Amino acid sequence: MAAAFGRAGLFVAVAVLPLLCRGFPATLNLERAFPVDHRAELSRLVNRDLVRHGRLLQSSGGVIDFHVQGTFDPFVVGLYYAKVQLGSPPRDFYVQIDTGSDVLWVSCRPCNGCPESSGLHIPLNFFDPGSSSTASPVSCSDQRCSLGIQSSDSGCSTQNNMCSYTFQYGDGSGTSGYYVSDLLNFDTIVGNSLTANSTARIVFGCSTTQTGDLTKSDRAVDGIFGFGQQGLSVISQLASEGIAPKAFSHCLRGDGDGGGILVLGEIVEPSIVYTPLVPSQPHYNLNLQSISVNGQTLPIDPSVFATSNGQGTIVDSGTTLAYVTDEVYNPLVNAVTAIVSQAARVVLSKGNQCYIISLSVNEVFPQLSLNFEGGASLLLGPQDYLLQQSSIDGSAVWCMGFQKIQGQGITILGDLVLKNKIFVYDLAGQRIGWANYDCSMSVNVSTAINTGRNEYVNTGDLSRGISIRVASSRELIICCIIASVLCVLITGIFQHL
Numbered sequence: 001m002a003a004a005f006g007r008a009g010l011f012v013a014v015a016v017l018p019l020l021c022r023g024f025p026a027t028l029n030l031e032r033a034f035p036v037d038h039r040a041e042l043s044r045l046v047n048r049d050l051v052r053h054g055r056l057l058q059s060s061g062g063v064i065d066f067h068v069q070g071t072f073d074p075f076v077v078g079l080y081y082a083k084v085q086l087g088s089p090p091r092d093f094y095v096q097i098d099t100g101s102d103v104l105w106v107s108c109r110p111c112n113g114c115p116e117s118s119g120l121h122i123p124l125n126f127f128d129p130g131s132s133s134t135a136s137p138v139s140c141s142d143q144r145c146s147l148g149i150q151s152s153d154s155g156c157s158t159q160n161n162m163c164s165y166t167f168q169y170g171d172g173s174g175t176s177g178y179y180v181s182d183l184l185n186f187d188t189i190v191g192n193s194l195t196a197n198s199t200a201r202i203v204f205g206c207s208t209t210q211t212g213d214l215t216k217s218d219r220a221v222d223g224i225f226g227f228g229q230q231g232l233s234v235i236s237q238l239a240s241e242g243i244a245p246k247a248f249s250h251c252l253r254g255d256g257d258g259g260g261i262l263v264l265g266e267i268v269e270p271s272i273v274y275t276p277l278v279p280s281q282p283h284y285n286l287n288l289q290s291i292s293v294n295g296q297t298l299p300i301d302p303s304v305f306a307t308s309n310g311q312g313t314i315v316d317s318g319t320t321l322a323y324v325t326d327e328v329y330n331p332l333v334n335a336v337t338a339i340v341s342q343a344a345r346v347v348l349s350k351g352n353q354c355y356i357i358s359l360s361v362n363e364v365f366p367q368l369s370l371n372f373e374g375g376a377s378l379l380l381g382p383q384d385y386l387l388q389q390s391s392i393d394g395s396a397v398w399c400m401g402f403q404k405i406q407g408q409g410i411t412i413l414g415d416l417v418l419k420n421k422i423f424v425y426d427l428a429g430q431r432i433g434w435a436n437y438d439c440s441m442s443v444n445v446s447t448a449i450n451t452g453r454n455e456y457v458n459t460g461d462l463s464r465g466i467s468i469r470v471a472s473s474r475e476l477i478i479c480c481i482i483a484s485v486l487c488v489l490i491t492g493i494f495q496h497l
Contacts, residue, residue, distance in 0.1 A: 063445050064186050064244050064264040069094070069122070071258030072419040078320050079120070080252055080415065081221050082262055085185035086204070087132035094122050095225040097250065097262060099284055099425070100316035102228035103153050103165070105205025108177060113210040115220040124222055127206055129180050134201075138163040138179040144203050145179065147231040154179060154232065165205055173212020180206045184234070188243075200243050202234055227317075228283065229427055235264060239427075245446075246428040250317065251439035254383075254419035265445040267422050274426070274433035275372040278307045284425065284432060287373035288313040288411060291328065293335040294366040300328055304409070311409035315423070315432060319414030322385070323405035332368075333400060339366045347397075349389065354399040361386065361398055370413075378434060384417055 070080035081096045086106065093106045107114040109126040118124055129135040138145055140156040145163035148154030157164045157178070166176040183199040207223065226233055227248060239246035249267040252260040261267075278285035288305040291298050304327045305313060324332065333353050337346055343364045344355040357364050365382035372378065386398040401416045422443065424433040437443075 064188055064238070066186075066262040068097070068250075068252075068260045068262045069258065070097075070120075071256070072252060072254045072415050078415060079219055079221075080258075080260065080317065081120075082225055084225065086127060087182050088134040089132075090183070090185040091125055091127070092123075093125055093127065093222040094120075095223045096221050096318060097227065098224050098316075098318040099227045100314065100318045101167075101224060101226035102230040102233040103148075103167075103205050103226045104202070104223070104234050105165075105175065105177065105207050105226075106223035107210070108206040108208055111208050111210065113215045114207070115210075115215060115217040117217050118220040119218040120221065122221070124220060126222075127180075129182070129206065132182055135180050135182040138181055138203055144181075144232070148179070153230060173214050174210070175205075175207045175214055176209045177205055177207035179203050179232075200238055200241060202237050203232060204234070224318075227425070230282070235427065238264065247424065247426045249422060249424045249443075249445070250418075251422045251437055251443060252317070252415060252419045253439040255440070257440070260439050261443060263445050266424050266426060268444040268446050269422055269435050269437065271435040272422060272424060272433040273376040273435065274424075274429075274431045275374045275376040277430045277432060278312065279430065281307065281312070284315040285312045286315065286432060288370060289373060290371045291332060292369040292371060293332070294339060295369075296335070297371075298328075298331045298335055300331055304328060305411070313411040313413065315413050315418070317415060317418060319412050321387075321414050321416050322402045323410070323412040323414075324402055325409055325411070326404055328411065329402065329404045332402065336366060336368075336400075340364050349397070349399060352399045352403075354389065354397055355386075356392055356395050356397050358395045361388075361396065365398075376433075378413075378417070379436065380417060384420075387416070 066082040066084065068080060068082050070078070072078045072080070079096060081094050084093050084095055084104070085091065086093060095104065095106065106127050107124070109128045111126060114126070116124060129137070140158075140161050140163055142163060145154050145156065148163065148165070149156070154163050154165050156162075163179045164177065165179065166174065168174040181201055181203050184202045184204075185197065185199050188198045205223070227235055230236065235244070235246065235248055238244040244264040245266065247266045248262070248264050250260060250262045251267065275286055278287060285307050287307065289302060290305075291300065304325060307313070337353075337355075340355060340357075343359060344357045347354050347356060355364075361382045365386065367382075368380040368385055370378040370380065382398075385401050387401045388396055389399050390397045405412065420436065420439060422433075422435045422437045422439075426433065
């Protein structure tokens with residue numbers, strides 16, 4: 001009987017446990033993308049990325065989740081962007097997610113050369129500091145301006161004592177303007193609940209001039225959301241204020257629906273592997289050591305991958321394709337071609353290496369492995385390095401998505417490689433991690449890296465309104481202790497009956 005009463009006591013304790021440890025469900029909404037209805041030639045994408053490469057400018061809070069739109073598909077001019085809300089009252093701005101630069105900037109009124117409409121079918125807005133009750137210009141004497149000057153992200157206008165910037169890009173296009181301080185509006189999940197309409201004061205760019213490709217409407221957005229490591233990046237600003245962890249993560253969907261996940265915090269997934277960041281670099285440089293095709297290491301001199309002035313391997317979400325040097329491209333393409341030669345017909349399409357196949361691409365093409373310092377390998381299936389361009393007489397035409405980069409000794413890993421994977425940028429730990437993942441699924445996010453606390457939020461396919469439960473490891477331990485004590489007490493009571 002005592003054993004029976006013990007089980008009954010345990011049942012009561014377990015029944016009481018949810019009441020003691022209950023959280024507050026909350027809902028976030030993730031916006032999905034609507035791919036644009038026009039397609040682009042591969043050569044045009046390469047040209048866009050070459051322009052883009054000129055843009056590679058030289059206690060913890062809760063989870064901040066940004067609304068992601070856009071699509072990987074480069075033949076609908078692939079682009080991922082997020083919605084941010086700035087000012088008082090808050091206004092929406094759509095900005096490209098860019099791990100290759102540092103500063104968040106948006107178009108402002110008045111603006112010379114800024115597009116008025118977008119082929120992405122999103123409304124374009126202009127930030128007006130005079131219409132925001134909380135906006136203020138950043139002066140040259142402001143410490144935040146000097147922080148930007150150290151990283152070449154800002155300058156000083158002697159005429160009006162305003163902290164300014166000019167970003168020049170590889171094709172001669174660029175943007176210039178001045179910095180303002182205003183409120184970033186967001187929802188934060190801390191502890192057990194969602195805190196709606198949270199705000200934090202940040203410094204961001206107010207662009208008054210745009211030139212070159214930035215003036216074109218076909219892919220126009222309101223600005224660029226730089227996720228670099230320098231002091232004026234939003235992630236650095238929020239981390240220094242203790243509002244967000246010094247980490248962010250993304251999981252970009254590679255299917256036709258597009259969209260994805262972008263959070264300030266570390267996505268937690270058991271299969272994630274990490275490699276250290278190369279220290280003292282302006283971008284997210286990694287030590288790539290070798291490349292394997294179907295497990296066979298390519299005969300490439302490791303010095304080709306070494307990080308030095310203007311050389312190395314960079315993770316850049318603002319690049320559509322992937323780029324390698326001649327010393328890497330030629331042995332890579334030769335190895336892939338040798339493996340598929342019996343099942344594919346090799347053709348050149350406008351200078352690109354392409355293959356005509358009648359079987360499934362996954363049946364014909366090998367797996368690639370990019371091998372990094374620390375034993376972390378980035379595994380690429382055929383659709384992570386090939387692009388389907390067209391079909392000929394019912395046979396598919398697949399072309400290499402890896403391109404030669406001329407005159408530069410760098411490897412750039414763009415959205416072609418980054419899609420359908422969790423990527424974690426642990427800036428506090430100076431490392432980047434990744435894992436293959438279905439980015440339409442929900443994820444767990446730790447809000448505290450290297451702080452001793454682990455809080456998780458279920459965020460992912462939020463368009464259907466998934467309930468969110470955030471629970472810290474401390475809470476779980478306390479709940480287990482309470483349950484154990486209740487079990488002992490109730491068992492003791494029944495034993496004395």
